[in-house]
Amino acid sequence: MSIKVLGVNHRTAPLEVRERFAHGAHEVPGALARVMAAGASGGVLLSTCNRTEFYLVTDDEPALETVWSLLGERLDAAPSTGVREYGYIARDRDAVRHLYRVSAGLDSMILGESQIQGQVRDAWEASRAQAGPVLHRLFQTALHVGSRVRTETRLGMGTASVASAGAQVAGKIFGDLAGRHALILGAGDMAELAATCLSDQGVQITLVANRTQERARAIAERLGGRAVSLEESWAHFATTDIALCSTAAPHAVVTWERVGPVIAQRRGRPLCILDLAMPRDVDPAIAQIENVFLYDVDDLQTVAAQATARRRDEIPAAERIVEEETDLFWAWYGGLGVVPTIKELRSRMDQLRAAELERALRQLGGLSPEDRARVEQFSQSLMNKFLHQPTLTLKAAAEQGRGYGLLDALRRLFGMEPPE
Amino acid sequence: MIVTLHLVALALYALATALALAPFVGFRSTPRALAIAFPCAGAAAHVVALSQLTLVGLGPALSMLAFCLVLLQLASERLLRGSAVSFFAAPLATGLVGLAVLSGLSPGTEIPAGRGTWLILHVALSVLGLALMALAFIAAALYLLQFRELKARHFGQVFQLFPPLERLDQLNRIALVAGFPALTLGLLLAVGYGARFSGGAGLHVAKAQLVWGLFTWVVLGWAVWVRVVRHWGGRRAALASIAGFSAVLLVYVALKLVQPGAERFL
Numbered sequence: 001m002s003i004k005v006l007g008v009n010h011r012t013a014p015l016e017v018r019e020r021f022a023h024g025a026h027e028v029p030g031a032l033a034r035v036m037a038a039g040a041s042g043g044v045l046l047s048t049c050n051r052t053e054f055y056l057v058t059d060d061e062p063a064l065e066t067v068w069s070l071l072g073e074r075l076d077a078a079p080s081t082g083v084r085e086y087g088y089i090a091r092d093r094d095a096v097r098h099l100y101r102v103s104a105g106l107d108s109m110i111l112g113e114s115q116i117q118g119q120v121r122d123a124w125e126a127s128r129a130q131a132g133p134v135l136h137r138l139f140q141t142a143l144h145v146g147s148r149v150r151t152e153t154r155l156g157m158g159t160a161s162v163a164s165a166g167a168q169v170a171g172k173i174f175g176d177l178a179g180r181h182a183l184i185l186g187a188g189d190m191a192e193l194a195a196t197c198l199s200d201q202g203v204q205i206t207l208v209a210n211r212t213q214e215r216a217r218a219i220a221e222r223l224g225g226r227a228v229s230l231e232e233s234w235a236h237f238a239t240t241d242i243a244l245c246s247t248a249a250p251h252a253v254v255t256w257e258r259v260g261p262v263i264a265q266r267r268g269r270p271l272c273i274l275d276l277a278m279p280r281d282v283d284p285a286i287a288q289i290e291n292v293f294l295y296d297v298d299d300l301q302t303v304a305a306q307a308t309a310r311r312r313d314e315i316p317a318a319e320r321i322v323e324e325e326t327d328l329f330w331a332w333y334g335g336l337g338v339v340p341t342i343k344e345l346r347s348r349m350d351q352l353r354a355a356e357l358e359r360a361l362r363q364l365g366g367l368s369p370e371d372r373a374r375v376e377q378f379s380q381s382l383m384n385k386f387l388h389q390p391t392l393t394l395k396a397a398a399e400q401g402r403g404y405g406l407l408d409a410l411r412r413l414f415g416m417e418p419p420e
Numbered sequence: 421m422i423v424t425l426h427l428v429a430l431a432l433y434a435l436a437t438a439l440a441l442a443p444f445v446g447f448r449s450t451p452r453a454l455a456i457a458f459p460c461a462g463a464a465a466h467v468v469a470l471s472q473l474t475l476v477g478l479g480p481a482l483s484m485l486a487f488c489l490v491l492l493q494l495a496s497e498r499l500l501r502g503s504a505v506s507f508f509a510a511p512l513a514t515g516l517v518g519l520a521v522l523s524g525l526s527p528g529t530e531i532p533a534g535r536g537t538w539l540i541l542h543v544a545l546s547v548l549g550l551a552l553m554a555l556a557f558i559a560a561a562l563y564l565l566q567f568r569e570l571k572a573r574h575f576g577q578v579f580q581l582f583p584p585l586e587r588l589d590q591l592n593r594i595a596l597v598a599g600f601p602a603l604t605l606g607l608l609l610a611v612g613y614g615a616r617f618s619g620g621a622g623l624h625v626a627k628a629q630l631v632w633g634l635f636t637w638v639v640l641g642w643a644v645w646v647r648v649v650r651h652w653g654g655r656r657a658a659l660a661s662i663a664g665f666s667a668v669l670l671v672y673v674a675l676k677l678v679q680p681g682a683e684r685f686l
Contacts, residue, residue, distance in 0.1 A: 172570060175584035268654050270585065288651075291654065299573045306575060 001041055003134065003333070006067045006087060007053030010109045013086035015337050019066040020074045021052040025126050031070055034129040038066035038356040042132025044139060046102070046123040048116065050109050057101060057134045059405075064089070067157075099138060100322045103146035104119055104391040105155060112155035112311045112318075117146040134333065145325045153314040153320060157307070163194040165303035167201055168294055170242050173272050178202030185253065186246035187216040190276050194244050199223040203242065208233040234258050244274045245281035254282040263289055263405045274300065335398040341407050342391055344416055353383045425469035426483065426521050430523040432462030433490065433514040440506040444577055455503050456494065463490050466517070479523035481685040484543060486516035488551035496555060496591055499624065500583040505591075507581075508558040538616070542609040546633075549603025553640055556595035559664035560658035563588040589654055592661055593647055600644045603637055628675040629685065635671055639664040642686055 008021055023031055023045055031054075032043045039060030046053045054067045072083045090098045098107070103120045105112040124131065124139035131139065150156045167177065174180055182202050184195045187209040195205050201409035209216035216227040228236070230253070237243065237259040245254055254273070263271060268291050275282040275296045296356030357379045361372060390410075397406050410416070436458035439450040454492075466487045473480050493509035566582040569575075582588075610633070643664045646652040651658060 051500060169570075172566070172579060172584050173586065175587045268656070270654065292568050299575075302573075303575050308569075 001057050001059055001405060003093075003095045003099050003138065004056045004058060004064065005053055005090045006056070006064060007046075007051060008071070008083075008086045008088070009051035009053070009107070012088055017075070017086055018050065018052065021047070021071055022049065023047040023052060025122075028123075028126045028246050029129070032127055032228070034070060037129055038063040042135045043130050044123055044127040045227065046120060050120045051102070051107075053102075055095070055135055057132055070417050093326060093330055096138060096333075097326045099142045100145040100325055101319075104149035104318055104322060105146070106149075106315065106318055106322065108293045110161060111308060112150075112157075112314070114150060114156050116152075117143060120146065120305075137332065138329065141325060141329050144338040145322060148223060148321050148325070149318045153317040154352040155311050155314040155318045157310060162276065162297060162300045162304055163190070163196075163197040165300040165307070166194055166244065166276070166295070167197050168303060169293075169300065170198075170274070171201075173270050173293055174241060176202075177242075180241040181202070181239065182242040182244055183208060183233060183240040184244045185230070185233065185245070185281060187219060187247070188246060188248065191244065191246040192219050193218060194246065194274070194276060195223055195225075198242065198244070198258045199225070206233075206236060206240070209267050234262055235384045237262040237271070240271070241269075242272045242274065243277065246276040249277070249281060250279060252279075252281060254286065256283055256285050259286065260289070261318050263292060266291060276300070281306050330417070331398075338394055338407060341410060341416070342394060345390075345410065345414060346387060348414065348416075349383050349387060353379050422469050422472050422525050423521060425465050425472075426517060426525065429462045429466040429469065430521065432458050432465065433486075433510060434518060435451045436462065437510040440503060440510045440576050443509075443581055446574050449581070450503075452503065454498060455506065456497070459490050459494060459506070461512075463487065463494070466490070471647060473525060475540055477524070477526075478681075479520040479525045481543065482520040482523065482679045483525065484547045485551055485554075486513040486520065488548050489513045489516070489554060492551055492555045492595075496559075496595075499594075500584045500671050501589060502581070504562055504582045505555070505558055508561060509555070512554065512558075538609060538613045542606055542613060544606075545602050545609060546606030549599045549601075549606055549640065550636065552595045552599030552602060553636070553643075553665055553668065556592045556599065556643070556661045559588045559592040560661035560665075561594060563592065563658040564655065564662070567658075585654070589657065592657060593653075596640070596644050596647055596661065600640050605639055607633055607637055613625060628679055632668075632672055632675055635666045639668050 008018060010018065013021070024047075028045045028047070032045055035043050035054060035056060040056040040058035040063040042057035044055040046055065052071070056063055056067070058064070068083050068087070075082060099120075101107045103117055105114060105116055108116050120139065120142055124136075124143075127135075144317060165268055170180075171177055177198065178201065182195070182198050182203045183206050184191050184198075185208045187207060191207075195207065199205050205220060205223045207216040207220040207225060207227045208230055213227065215227070220227040232278070243254070247253060254275075263286075270291045270293060273282055273286065273294045275294065278297060280296055280323065282294060284294070284297075286292055357376060361367065361375065364375075367375070394410070436455070439455055439458060443449045466483070469489055470484060473483065475481070475484060489509055490513045493505050493513070497503055497507045562582055563585060565578050565589065566585055569578045569582075570585070583591075634652075643660055646660055647657055
């Protein structure tokens, strides 16, 4: 049996294709049951917004075909053959390395992001019933690899998106952001992303929108905040801690005239303004107020780029950990059951030898004790010679990580029970 | 033995300084456990040395000040969840221990029997008050540097390694508020010492010591007053802390220049 991974990810398929392949938690058992019925002895389905991957223990081609069919059914027009152009397969050691890289964040769209580790854990837990011992071990070690990479390298340090860079900069002013207030001007995608990022850190959100009040209300409701109109918002500059501006206005909306006198009421309390709009929403002159810290997209991109550059420097160290752990897993996988199988095989052969020896000695009759000893030694020697090469081959295959298939074959050939 | 232990502490503090400043010259930040291990080991050697020391004279006072500073550095780094205080505190403590060793660690005068506890408490509390004032100065300096970087939109090492502004402001406030009662108690113990052992005829202290002690107390009291009563915060409070501590330091140096010698603190 070999380990395989089949799937699509952000490198091989665009978002509109990936979102069709995404499986909800409730769909996982059904999908895996179909693959198992096609011959896989273990399966885990990892489905996130950036990837849908089936990890399987199988030698059977039908199981792989079933996966392509499963994915193909989710594309409207294209048959299952069309899926393959978006997909990839990795086998054995490459499949192990692939999962380890995924768990470490090395294969993520945002290098080193940590969310994937939780998603790997969730996938493993959702597929527990079907995973089987090999994939259990593989996913358990993948989580360990993710932790090791994040502890021993700086791959996950800093922030790598403009929205999270905004949160980082605000954090450098206020420390813990939990309980702070943020005023979000705009209700577009960027505003929503940034608001979600701040809300995740415990910031109380107030959304401001002039044209899309309904959308602003919906986003605010989702984030446990509230929505106000643009005219109402200026007074909030006296109390809010963070003002995040991302409107589609063609000119500055946050001007000195509108907020200057209000900011003066803050009595020195800092105000962090994150201007993510293009063209900019905030009059740069506002940064002259002593307690105002104003950052635009360029500034935040600088912070994000620094983090990404620092993370890139950590790739070799992270890859080394992945390689080390892949070796360890592969040694375990290759040697899985080698020693007990060899022992069992020898014991069976010895029982056969003893029985046959006994029968032969009975037929030969009056042999002297010396002759009996010679015949017994001959039988022993013959058995050892027969078993020598298979034992060596099995051990060598185990050391190279190819023992699992041979063991499986050996057990089938000699009618031994499968390992636990 | 005392000098040897001081030299061990000095070496460990110097290593802690090197590790703290390493990121500014392009090296990687030291793992947190290691960054804490060196000052901790130095403090362990230092406390053994202090336990054998008579706390009279310039050298012992500087040594005690360095020890308090290292302890406060370790405590405040726990509060700030970072090692920024060590950028200033570690070299300062190293310098102070170095000066203490150079000044000589033997007491200039003998302590009369039965007065040791009073004196140790007076010195310990006064030095603790002074160390807290130094910590407030360090927090203020870090605040101003981080403030400048944030205003100027520079996202270099200071931005990355220094703690957030609000935490530095909080540290400055805590240090000042804790330092004032410590110094006040230290000075009151000095007055009590004089009343008890000198028959109320006052302390056997030099005029310079009295002037500097009162001046420091007034400056620290003013810094606490503007923070607590006038609600100063942020940049203004940081500037006030720096100005106050600098004034205290300048007056000390001026008085020491007038009356040089290592047998007395002043």
